[in-house]
Amino acid sequence: MTSVDTRLQHRFFSYIAALIFLVVAACSTSERDEKLPIFGHRMVEGSDTIYHTIADFQFVDQDSNIVTQDTFRDKIYVADFFFTSCRTICPIMKTQMLRVYDSIKSDPDVLLLSHTIDPEYDTVGLLHDYANRLGVESNKWHFVTGNQEDIFNIAQTSYFATALADDTEPDGFIHSGAFLLVDKDRRIRGKYDGTKDDDVDRLLRDIATLKREYAN
Amino acid sequence: MPIKSIGLPLLLTVALLATACSGGNSDRTANSSPKFLQYYRQGEQLYIQHCSNCHQRDGSGLRQIYPPLDTSDYMRNNRDEVICLIRFGVEAPLVVNGIEFVQPMPGIPSLTDLEIAQIVTYIYNTWSHDEGIIEVKDVSEVLRACDDREVVGNKRKR
Numbered sequence: 001m002t003s004v005d006t007r008l009q010h011r012f013f014s015y016i017a018a019l020i021f022l023v024v025a026a027c028s029t030s031e032r033d034e035k036l037p038i039f040g041h042r043m044v045e046g047s048d049t050i051y052h053t054i055a056d057f058q059f060v061d062q063d064s065n066i067v068t069q070d071t072f073r074d075k076i077y078v079a080d081f082f083f084t085s086c087r088t089i090c091p092i093m094k095t096q097m098l099r100v101y102d103s104i105k106s107d108p109d110v111l112l113l114s115h116t117i118d119p120e121y122d123t124v125g126l127l128h129d130y131a132n133r134l135g136v137e138s139n140k141w142h143f144v145t146g147n148q149e150d151i152f153n154i155a156q157t158s159y160f161a162t163a164l165a166d167d168t169e170p171d172g173f174i175h176s177g178a179f180l181l182v183d184k185d186r187r188i189r190g191k192y193d194g195t196k197d198d199d200v201d202r203l204l205r206d207i208a209t210l211k212r213e214y215a216n
Numbered sequence: 217m218p219i220k221s222i223g224l225p226l227l228l229t230v231a232l233l234a235t236a237c238s239g240g241n242s243d244r245t246a247n248s249s250p251k252f253l254q255y256y257r258q259g260e261q262l263y264i265q266h267c268s269n270c271h272q273r274d275g276s277g278l279r280q281i282y283p284p285l286d287t288s289d290y291m292r293n294n295r296d297e298v299i300c301l302i303r304f305g306v307e308a309p310l311v312v313n314g315i316e317f318v319q320p321m322p323g324i325p326s327l328t329d330l331e332i333a334q335i336v337t338y339i340y341n342t343w344s345h346d347e348g349i350i351e352v353k354d355v356s357e358v359l360r361a362c363d364d365r366e367v368v369g370n371k372r373k374r
Contacts (some may be wrong), residue, residue: 027267091270091278098279130319133280 025209034180035213036206039160039188053186054158059115059144059151062127067113067144070187076210077111079180080157080194082161083118084130088170089177093194094134097179101136103204108115109211113140115161117175118143159188181206184214252337252349259338262331266324267339275343281319283312286343294339295350299358302332305368322368329356 031179048163054069061067078100082090095110104110116122122130127143133143150167155163155175162176181190181203190206193199228341248256270282277284285291290312293300305323309316327335333355340347 085319087270089269091282094281095278130281135279137280147229 008169034209036189036209039191042176049101051185051187054182054188055154057150057154057158059122059146061138061142061144062078062124062131063138064124065138067142071142072113072182072183072186074109075111076109076184076207076214077113077182078207079113079159079182080178081115081116081117081151081159081161081175083116083173084122084126085118086171086173093177096197096200097133097141098136099200100179100203100207101141104207105137105140109214110207114143115151115155116143116145116187117155117173119148119166160191166199181204181210183210231270249349251339255334255337255349256341258331259334259336260342262335263338266327267335270321275339280315280317283310283315283317284340288312291339291345295336295347296358296361298339299336299355300362300365301331302335303327303359303367304362304365307368320368322369325367329359330361 001027038051042052058066058068077200078097080093080097082093095130101112101119104112116127122145124145127145128138131138131141131143141168152163152165155161159178160179161178161180162174164174165172166174175195179192179194179200181192183189189210190203192203271277271285272282275284275286277286283290290310300319301323303323303325305321307320309318311317330352333350333352336350336355339345340350
């Protein structure tokens, strides 16, 4: 009786030990020094590789502050394109971006940048109200408006995101629900479907990976 | 007896996990009539298709931008109005649970009376609501009383 008990006990503890080993192994592999890809065209000049970067820009945010590339100097940021009266994918995108906001709101290294693609309707006042109603801080999450052509242009040429006016669409625009992860060197390091829970989970993990890259 | 002392907590853990995973409102539809179930299931699909973008799949809304449906004094007190605004939309601000919501809600005039009955049956029997089936004949009567309204479209038509 005693020997059976001991044997079972032994088996139980080896099982627990194996489980602990597995969990530790699973965690440590994700902590490896992995690097995120760098998106876009690149050119090699001599020994230097020149990567695609976000072009200079100048927009106005919900507090009427001018927002430029300098606002994001030495910051990692997540960008997207939306408009407040959109009823298709934007509400889901904003629910997902709120998850990102909640996870980075006390992290001084990371900011959020949402561009309206309908600046005619989405005035500074309206964006101010929208951000207030979301309950987010404007120095953390900038909602910007500006010249529509400039916004469409930076969406397509800098962020590889689709944003177009189209009167056949129910809300008047075609746009992608992408979230773009931009590093401190203005390079795109990840593209995510901002309407999908698991893709936004991946974004949250990638932000942590990118931060480690700069910490090293 | 060490094995017994391991066995009991293990059993409890499994039992806990099992109850944690079982669905929230499946009991709501357990002893219901086939007609209710048909309304409810159809209504759920229509809700996902037409309403959940803004009001969210779980009815929680979006902060102070889109009002919640899961717990809503407005829904409780204005059932006829809810039926009308699904078809015709609403422009004026609505106060829900003491919070004023200003985003206009566009109407969906393409929905039939039956489809609206299915949607309201779904939303009025999910989350905190338990009002039973809302029949198409009652919905049609309510809709007749508001059919002189203009449909609220998207903002470009304003």
